[in-house]
Amino acid sequence: xxxxxxxxxxxxxxxxxxxxxxxxxxxxxxAGCLLLRQWPGAxxxxxxxxxGLAAIFMFGLVGRRR
Amino acid sequence: MFRAPAESVAVFMVSENxxxxxxxxxxxxxxxxxxxxxxxxxxxGRGWRSAIAGGGAGLVxxxxxxxxxxxxxxxxxxxxxxxxxxxxxxxxxxxxxRKATRRAxxxxxxxxxxxxxxxxxxxxGRNSGAPMRWDGIGFIAAFxxxxxxxxxxxxxxxxxxxxxxxxxxxxxxxxxxxxxxVVVLGAVxxxxxxxxxxxxLKRLIGAVLAGLGTFWIGDxxxxxxxxxDAAILGLGLGFYALSVLAASLLRRAPAGARP
Numbered sequence: 001x002x003x004x005x006x007x008x009x010x011x012x013x014x015x016x017x018x019x020x021x022x023x024x025x026x027x028x029x030x031a032g033c034l035l036l037r038q039w040p041g042a043x044x045x046x047x048x049x050x051x052g053l054a055a056i057f058m059f060g061l062v063g064r065r066r
Numbered sequence: 067m068f069r070a071p072a073e074s075v076a077v078f079m080v081s082e083n084x085x086x087x088x089x090x091x092x093x094x095x096x097x098x099x100x101x102x103x104x105x106x107x108x109x110x111g112r113g114w115r116s117a118i119a120g121g122g123a124g125l126v127x128x129x130x131x132x133x134x135x136x137x138x139x140x141x142x143x144x145x146x147x148x149x150x151x152x153x154x155x156x157x158x159x160x161x162x163x164r165k166a167t168r169r170a171x172x173x174x175x176x177x178x179x180x181x182x183x184x185x186x187x188x189x190x191g192r193n194s195g196a197p198m199r200w201d202g203i204g205f206i207a208a209f210x211x212x213x214x215x216x217x218x219x220x221x222x223x224x225x226x227x228x229x230x231x232x233x234x235x236x237x238x239x240x241x242x243x244x245x246x247x248v249v250v251l252g253a254v255x256x257x258x259x260x261x262x263x264x265x266x267l268k269r270l271i272g273a274v275l276a277g278l279g280t281f282w283i284g285d286x287x288x289x290x291x292x293x294x295d296a297a298i299l300g301l302g303l304g305f306y307a308l309s310v311l312a313a314s315l316l317r318r319a320p321a322g323a324r325p
Contacts, residue, residue, distance in 0.1 A: 010214060010217065011217070014158060014161075014217060014218060014221060015154055015157040015158050015161065016157065016161070017161050017164075017165075018164075021160075021164075022157055025153070025156060025157060025160065026153060026157075029149065029152075029153050029156070029283055033149065033283065033287035033289070036287070036289050037287050037288050037289065039290075040288045040289075040290075041288065041289075041290045042289075042290045043290040043291065043292045044290070045284070045289040045290050046281075046284040046289045046290055046291035046292070046297060047291075047292070049280065049283070049284050049289055050280050050284075050301055050304060053156065053160075053276075053280055054304065054305075054308055057160055057163070057164070057276075057305070057308055057312075058308060058311075058312060060160075060164060061164055061167055061168070061312040061316065062312050062315050062316060062319075
């Protein structure tokens, strides 16, 4: 069990080192996709999605203390 | 049917294969360099036979994972699967980019392979017996190091190779080229690879992977991108620019206010 737990922990650790940040990213992926697909194929929707991720990235680095 | 070798190289260089080869290769270079440091410590402390055997066994597992997941994923890259893989790429890429940015800003120390080798050597102890003796602990330590560092390589190879079946091969070749380079240099130098610019590479690859993941999420969700596939480059540059900006801001912040 402890070996399985360790493997799971290593696997999760590949993608998550800050739980709040990971949650914000996943949350934006869900919300952003649901919201922006109202305008399918519109050329500004992709960059708008990127801006959301950019804001989360900067918040995680500069915007708060850990 | 058969191309002259020079023509084949030229086609490879200008095709979409080169980004997949380069991304997987550079990322693998970083991870295999870290694994080599541990293997050197295990070899010196517990025996080279165990270090080589454990490392080799770890490689077999990694290759098995690529064979298992790689081709299968290439056939599934539609809609929700693209969003899921893209999200994992963004999480992975931004994790690398965050850490590299904090190192560039001086908040975290730069990775020092010499110091890492000393730490691992203290952990594994000094071999008082024959250097080619068999040691179970050494085998497991070497196996674990290669698998743990290599899991990131597997993810990158599989993810970068998944948009189309033809991209898996250059991604795998890139990883193999990095492996051969690290093994040869490690054998020649008998020491850790201290000159690999790990932080710079992690920052670059992190930005590329985050950009790639962002594009795939958008593509899978039906969002539009100016310039279509060319937007991937713009996204990677965008993330890298943010990293440079963030590092600059972090360096200027008073010590107590830094995250």
